[in-house]
Amino acid sequence: MLAYFVAMATYAGFFMILAQGLNLQWGMTGMVNFGVAGFYALGAYSGAILSTRIGIAPELAIALAGVAAGVAGLVVSLLTMRLREDYFAIVTLGFGEIVRLFALNEDWLTEGPRGLRIPARPFDFGLSNAVYSLVYLGVVALVVLVIYAICERIRSGPYGRTLRAIREDDVVAGVLGKNVLRFRVQAFVLGSVFMGVAGALFAHYIQNISPDTFMPMIAIFIWMSVIVGGYGNNKGLLLGAGIVIFILEGSRFLGDFTSIVTSQQLSSIRIILIGIILMAVLRFRPRGLIPEPKFMSEFEKTS
Amino acid sequence: MMGQMIVNGVVTAALIAPPAVAFSMLFGILRFPNFAIGGYITVGVFTGYAANVLFGLPLWAASLAAMLAGAAVVWASDRIIFRPMRTSSPVTLLVVSIALTFVLEHTVRLVFGADVRGFDLPLERPLVFGGMHITRPQLYLMGASLLVVIVTHFLLTRTRIGKAMRAMADNSQLAEVRGIRSVLVRVMVTLYCGALLGLSGVSAGLDLVIEPLLGWGLTIPIIAAAILGGIGSVYGAMLGAVLVGLAEEFATLILPSSYKIGVGFAMITILLLLRPYGLLGQPEIKK
Amino acid sequence: MSNVFFRAEGVYSGYGRGDIVSDVSVAVESGSIMTIIGPNGAGKSTFIKTLAGVVQRRVGKILINGRDVGGLPPSEVSRHAIAYVPQEHNVFRSLSVLENLEMGAWIEPRKFKPRLESVLELFPALRKLRTVRAGNLSGGQRQMVAFGMALMVEPKLLLLDEPSAGLSPAMAEQMFEAIREVRERGIAILMVEQNAMRALQISNFGTVMSAGQVAMTGPASEILSNREVAELYLGTRA
Numbered sequence: 001m002l003a004y005f006v007a008m009a010t011y012a013g014f015f016m017i018l019a020q021g022l023n024l025q026w027g028m029t030g031m032v033n034f035g036v037a038g039f040y041a042l043g044a045y046s047g048a049i050l051s052t053r054i055g056i057a058p059e060l061a062i063a064l065a066g067v068a069a070g071v072a073g074l075v076v077s078l079l080t081m082r083l084r085e086d087y088f089a090i091v092t093l094g095f096g097e098i099v100r101l102f103a104l105n106e107d108w109l110t111e112g113p114r115g116l117r118i119p120a121r122p123f124d125f126g127l128s129n130a131v132y133s134l135v136y137l138g139v140v141a142l143v144v145l146v147i148y149a150i151c152e153r154i155r156s157g158p159y160g161r162t163l164r165a166i167r168e169d170d171v172v173a174g175v176l177g178k179n180v181l182r183f184r185v186q187a188f189v190l191g192s193v194f195m196g197v198a199g200a201l202f203a204h205y206i207q208n209i210s211p212d213t214f215m216p217m218i219a220i221f222i223w224m225s226v227i228v229g230g231y232g233n234n235k236g237l238l239l240g241a242g243i244v245i246f247i248l249e250g251s252r253f254l255g256d257f258t259s260i261v262t263s264q265q266l267s268s269i270r271i272i273l274i275g276i277i278l279m280a281v282l283r284f285r286p287r288g289l290i291p292e293p294k295f296m297s298e299f300e301k302t303s
Numbered sequence: 304m305m306g307q308m309i310v311n312g313v314v315t316a317a318l319i320a321p322p323a324v325a326f327s328m329l330f331g332i333l334r335f336p337n338f339a340i341g342g343y344i345t346v347g348v349f350t351g352y353a354a355n356v357l358f359g360l361p362l363w364a365a366s367l368a369a370m371l372a373g374a375a376v377v378w379a380s381d382r383i384i385f386r387p388m389r390t391s392s393p394v395t396l397l398v399v400s401i402a403l404t405f406v407l408e409h410t411v412r413l414v415f416g417a418d419v420r421g422f423d424l425p426l427e428r429p430l431v432f433g434g435m436h437i438t439r440p441q442l443y444l445m446g447a448s449l450l451v452v453i454v455t456h457f458l459l460t461r462t463r464i465g466k467a468m469r470a471m472a473d474n475s476q477l478a479e480v481r482g483i484r485s486v487l488v489r490v491m492v493t494l495y496c497g498a499l500l501g502l503s504g505v506s507a508g509l510d511l512v513i514e515p516l517l518g519w520g521l522t523i524p525i526i527a528a529a530i531l532g533g534i535g536s537v538y539g540a541m542l543g544a545v546l547v548g549l550a551e552e553f554a555t556l557i558l559p560s561s562y563k564i565g566v567g568f569a570m571i572t573i574l575l576l577l578r579p580y581g582l583l584g585q586p587e588i589k590k
Numbered sequence: 591m592s593n594v595f596f597r598a599e600g601v602y603s604g605y606g607r608g609d610i611v612s613d614v615s616v617a618v619e620s621g622s623i624m625t626i627i628g629p630n631g632a633g634k635s636t637f638i639k640t641l642a643g644v645v646q647r648r649v650g651k652i653l654i655n656g657r658d659v660g661g662l663p664p665s666e667v668s669r670h671a672i673a674y675v676p677q678e679h680n681v682f683r684s685l686s687v688l689e690n691l692e693m694g695a696w697i698e699p700r701k702f703k704p705r706l707e708s709v710l711e712l713f714p715a716l717r718k719l720r721t722v723r724a725g726n727l728s729g730g731q732r733q734m735v736a737f738g739m740a741l742m743v744e745p746k747l748l749l750l751d752e753p754s755a756g757l758s759p760a761m762a763e764q765m766f767e768a769i770r771e772v773r774e775r776g777i778a779i780l781m782v783e784q785n786a787m788r789a790l791q792i793s794n795f796g797t798v799m800s801a802g803q804v805a806m807t808g809p810a811s812e813i814l815s816n817r818e819v820a821e822l823y824l825g826t827r828a
Contacts, residue, residue: 094568105561268409275406470693473682482668482697
């Protein structure tokens with residue numbers, strides 16, 4: 001049972017990192033990234049390939065995976081920064097699908113649908129499995145906290161205010177003399193780095209990844225985390241990610257229940273539940289359960 | 304070889320043109336890109352499947368049932384979700400529509416399971432015309448698609464309600480000022496587009512295999528076609544469908560066919576880079 | 591003011607928090623022209639939008655033949671013989687001229703044919719342009735389509751928001767001519783106009799708005815000859 005809690009908390013950690021990355025991009029600057037799964041997959045595969053095929057130390061591979069996702073974020077954002085937000089959403093979604101297709105088809109590199117095995121264990125000092133899983137959770141938690149600190153600093157500083165000004169109205173922010181494009185690219189790249197790190201941490205944790213793991217559904221889970229938590233709010237989205245993981249994984253506690261429905265039906269029920277909660281939150285509490293601290297007031301009257 | 308590729312491309316175009324038209328018409332009235340089209344298509348194909356295989360109805364009756372189910376589910380989702388949320392931002396609605404797609408697809412999966420199925424059709428060899436192969440179901444779907452194009456054109460240019468749909472999409476405030484009730488137009492558009500999407504489900508089930516993720520797999524090429532043609536433009540969507548269909552087919556000359564779905568994306572990305580607002584779109588004025 | 595059929599009483603409206611229009615009342619006699627003038631930002635345009643139902647009135651009554659249409663959405667206001675022509679975006683750009691006029695007659699489709707004839711009589715230039723998309727027309731032609739669309743329902747009251755805005759002087763003159771002719775057909779007009787002098791010359795009554803309120807109202811000739819108004823809004827000649 002404890003092992004199960006530890007696993008759940010670790011998963012929640014991956015989602016929290018992803019959600020923080022998305023919050024930086026969308027919650028704070030309004031860039032609608034639907035390609036979360038793509039950046040996550042890119043981080044997972046590049047980290048895994050670096051540590052298994054090239055033999056780099058897994059800790060370094062995880063960091064480099066962040067860099068790889070950041071570079072992809074740079075390219076994607078530079079290409080699409082001028083787009084209207086709904087088109088931006090579609091193109092980033094496309095990026096996610098293309099990464100998945102690449103992983104599926106280029107099996108000389110990724111083992112395709114068979115899945116890529118990752119024997120390398122980072123942060124391993126010859127520990128027993130039970131202790132190792134606790135250590136891994138600790139590492140993930142540390143990363144979550146570091147990223148949280150970075151995001152909080154960004155949010156409360158002048159940089160964060162500019163980012164939110166861009167989100168509310170990029171014309172106004174442009175007039176204010178801020179270099180909108182540069183800020184948006186920076187926020188997007190940093191968010192992508194976080195997602196890449198989350199992917200590589202995930203890959204080395206689960207030790208076996210396949211393209212199926214990175215369906216666009218992931219994007220919805222992460223969006224749900226940010227939205228339910230109250231977008232723009234770093235604390236809220238940690239809670240949001242926890243809720244999503246609880247719905248996705250916590251239903252396993254209903255062990256006996258699975259004799260009535262098959263596991264496949266159960267997974268459908270979970271997704272239906274997530275979808276309905278997401279729609280209900282957006283309809284009835286569009287600012288999330290923990291709304292972002294008031295910043296809007298000076299912009300509210302413009303519309 | 305070349306001829307066969309054109310035939311395949313045209314079949315794909317015929318498959319995605321009706322839903323691309325529906326997507327564009329819905330955008331004109333709802334003012335956001337409704338990603339739930341995939342879910343609507345899945346509901347359509349499984350209704351058709353149930354009617355055809357489980358209840359033994361002929362394909363035309365199953366198509367009709369699929370159209371009714373499509374109309375009902377699009378109307379209901381608008382009534383329950385999108386209409387009450389019409390003042391939300393397009394991005395919020397976009398997220399909601401993606402969530403809705405997953406809810407619809409997984410509801411279908413819950414009921415029917417994830418197995419791959421097919422319509423109850425006699426097995427027969429593809430027909431051969433001058434060396435080019437085409438199956439009878441593909442001919443059906445091309446016929447249905449052509450009919451949809453003709454009926455839609457007639458609706459939009461010859462009927463009062465169709466002209467009101469165009470007027471509402473063009474300038475909703477002016478339409479209201481002239482006495483057109485927006486709810487009436489909205490209901491008619493959702494019913495019509497729902498019927499098109501239900502029918503598209505049956506067409507997709509004829510050409511591909513029937514499974515719950517069928518709709519999601521088609522979402523990308525459909526939206527690519529609609530954007531290529533200029534989102535909101537019905538005739539543009541038809542043109543965009545032909546472009547996407549042929550491009551996907553010809554891309555297999557240089558790419559493995561498993562990358563097909565990426566082709567539509569590559570096309571819209573390139574197009575949007577050259578023209579950030581689509582082929583026929585206009586820059587939006589920020590308030 | 592014997593045959594007043596339209597009356598706005600104590601109307602307040604605006605966007606967001608504040609009121610842009612506060613406590614405005616006007617009365618329109620049947621078959622007459624009333625022009626509202628005033629400086630930019632006086633709330634003229636918001637007021638006329640409120641009468642059309644495009645902006646919701648917060649307080650006050652909007653009475654036509656004794657019935658209060660305040661609070662109704664624009665699609666319902668238009669069913670009470672009130673037709674509004676917005677200043678901008680006043681045609682369906684992707685529809686042909688003929689289709690635009692057809693949409694004008696939306697609430698009374700049976701009367702489309704005879705009304706089309708009478709609108710084409712008023713604006714003969716549109717006759718040749720019937721199949722042209724409204725988005726491809728010149729500004730003056732577009733204004734005719736917008737005006738014609740509103741006349742397709744033979745309203746009792748026509749609300750015009752800056753009918754001469756953006757038009758060449760010759761074209762503007764043609765619009766004022768058309769407005770006069772419409773009055774001859776027994777349709778009352780309430781308009782907001784920047785070209786105050788010219789508008790008042792063809793009007794029966796005038797109202798001066800300033801800072802969201804009525805500063806003065808009366809026969810057009812009185813407004814025209816008022817020294818203060820002349821200095822402020824008409825250019826110095828009195």
